[in-house]
Amino acid sequence: MRGRTMALFDFFRRSEPTSASMAKDRLQIIVTRERAVTSGTPDYLARLKQELLEVISKYEKVDLDRVSVNLERNHGFDVLELNIVLADDSPPMPLPRPRAALSAPRS
Amino acid sequence: MSKVIVVTSGKGGVGKTTTSANVATGLALLGYRTVAIDFDVGLRNLDLVMGCERRVVYDFVNVIKKEASLRQAVIRDKRVENLFILPASQTRDKDALDVEGVGRVIEDFRAAQFDYIICDSPAGIERGALMAMYFADEAIVVTNPEVSSVRDSDRVLGLLDAKTRKVETGERVKTHLLLTRYAPGRVAKGEMLGYADVLELLGIPLLGVIPESKAVLQASNLGTPVILDPTADAAQAYLDVVARFVGEERPQRFLDVPKRGFFSRLFGEPTAYAG
Ligand SMILES: Nc1ncnc2c1ncn2[C@@H]1O[C@H](COP(=O)(O)OP(=O)(O)OP(=O)(O)O)[C@@H](O)[C@H]1O
Ligand SMILES: [Mg+2]
Numbered sequence: 399m400r401g402r403t404m405a406l407f408d409f410f411r412r413s414e415p416t417s418a419s420m421a422k423d424r425l426q427i428i429v430t431r432e433r434a435v436t437s438g439t440p441d442y443l444a445r446l447k448q449e450l451l452e453v454i455s456k457y458e459k460v461d462l463d464r465v466s467v468n469l470e471r472n473h474g475f476d477v478l479e480l481n482i483v484l485a486d487d488s489p490p491m492p493l494p495r496p497r498a499a500l501s502a503p504r505s
Numbered sequence: 506m507s508k509v510i511v512v513t514s515g516k517g518g519v520g521k522t523t524t525s526a527n528v529a530t531g532l533a534l535l536g537y538r539t540v541a542i543d544f545d546v547g548l549r550n551l552d553l554v555m556g557c558e559r560r561v562v563y564d565f566v567n568v569i570k571k572e573a574s575l576r577q578a579v580i581r582d583k584r585v586e587n588l589f590i591l592p593a594s595q596t597r598d599k600d601a602l603d604v605e606g607v608g609r610v611i612e613d614f615r616a617a618q619f620d621y622i623i624c625d626s627p628a629g630i631e632r633g634a635l636m637a638m639y640f641a642d643e644a645i646v647v648t649n650p651e652v653s654s655v656r657d658s659d660r661v662l663g664l665l666d667a668k669t670r671k672v673e674t675g676e677r678v679k680t681h682l683l684l685t686r687y688a689p690g691r692v693a694k695g696e697m698l699g700y701a702d703v704l705e706l707l708g709i710p711l712l713g714v715i716p717e718s719k720a721v722l723q724a725s726n727l728g729t730p731v732i733l734d735p736t737a738d739a740a741q742a743y744l745d746v747v748a749r750f751v752g753e754e755r756p757q758r759f760l761d762v763p764k765r766g767f768f769s770r771l772f773g774e775p776t777a778y779a780g
Contacts, residue, residue, distance in 0.1 A: 416694075416695025416696070417695065417696060418692065418695045418696060418697055418698050418699065418702070419695065421651075421652045421698050422698060422702045422706070424652065425652055425655050425656060425698075425706050426706060428656060429655070429656060429659045429706060432656070432659065432660065432663075433659065433663065
């Protein structure tokens with residue numbers, strides 16, 4: 399019984415994406431890209447990426463290609479998105495210990 | 506305090522002039538002293554849509570070049586009180602517009618106590634379009650539910666955020682989305698972008714939806730803005746838009762396929778608007 403109802407639903411459901419939904423997907427991509435170009439993405443993004451990488455690589459092994467820094471401009475607000483994929487094969491490097499912890503407790 | 510409103514789109518032929526004529530007429534019907542300025546120098550159309558083409562003597566460029574006074578160039582509408590039109594020049598090109606000259610005209614309208622100054626932008630993102638938006642306090646971004654129009658509108662929104670006097674003084678131009686030539690039937694079939702998709706893509710508030718309507722073409726044939734024929738679907742849509750613009754809350758209409766009555770379902774009477 400249940401199977402039958404499902405089949406009936408499937409029959410009415412659109413399986414192919416409509417041309418309107420394809421239009422929306424294409425627009426989402428192009429509009430985001432053009433906003434970045436025309437709204438003058440700040441030129442510090444490349445430097446920011448490099449410096450972040452230097453800091454993070456002190457603690458974790460990171461792959462340059464797997465870091466993305468992205469600034470998205472929507473009308474009214476900006477979103478700075480930072481995405482870092484850590485290499486999963488290496489254990490995290492031991493953190494340099496604060497000196498104080500090494501010294502004997504004061505009595 | 507006068508409000509300067511640019512009607513703009515980037516893409517051509519989406520309904521800027523139709524919207525300028527109807528919004529200006531609607532505001533005047535509410536009693537606001539309103540002038541519509543045609544910025545489409547070289548391709549003037551607003552005069553035709555508003556039915557005053559035979560009364561054009563001097564134009565916007567004549568005023569900018571100080572060849573005529575504003576008083577000589579502005580046309581008073583014959584049907585609606587408080588409604589005025591400043592036609593574009595048909596013989597010059599868009600480079601005839603400069604910030605100083607346009608600024609002077611806008612200032613003169615402000616000084617003459619106009620409530621609304623509607624700037625009908627030409628298509629494109631060149632000088633004419635930039636001049637039309639430069640002094641704007643608010644913008645009506647006219648968009649058709651179609652890929653190139655949405656992309657161009659997004660581009661224009663970027664310009665409104667960058668190339669206006671408001672921005673230079675640390676403010677922003679308030680933006681409104683007007684979706685025109687909307688065919689809910691085609692949206693339902695998945696052939697046309699829906700209003701929710703366009704809203705999501707452009708991220709600005711929806712002022713209204715104007716259905717694709719035969720009445721609009723008829724109205725421009727006659728030179729009578731469609732809003733003056735309240736029985737037409739597009740007229741009701743524009744009346745809603747104007748009411749919302751002056752702060753009244755009205756639910757959105759014309760988003761869905763009109764429900765057919767029992768008889769029309771039986772006999773397949775065509776729906777009120779194409780789709
Ligand atoms: N809601 C509508 N339903 C049907 N036709 C419409 C509608 N709105 C506009 N049109 C028609 O679309 C055409 C273009 O409209 P209009 O001249 O207002 O566009 P525009 O954006 O000013 O064009 P341009 O970029 O050339 O200045 C006209 O023929 C007009 O009658
Ligand atoms: Mg036009």
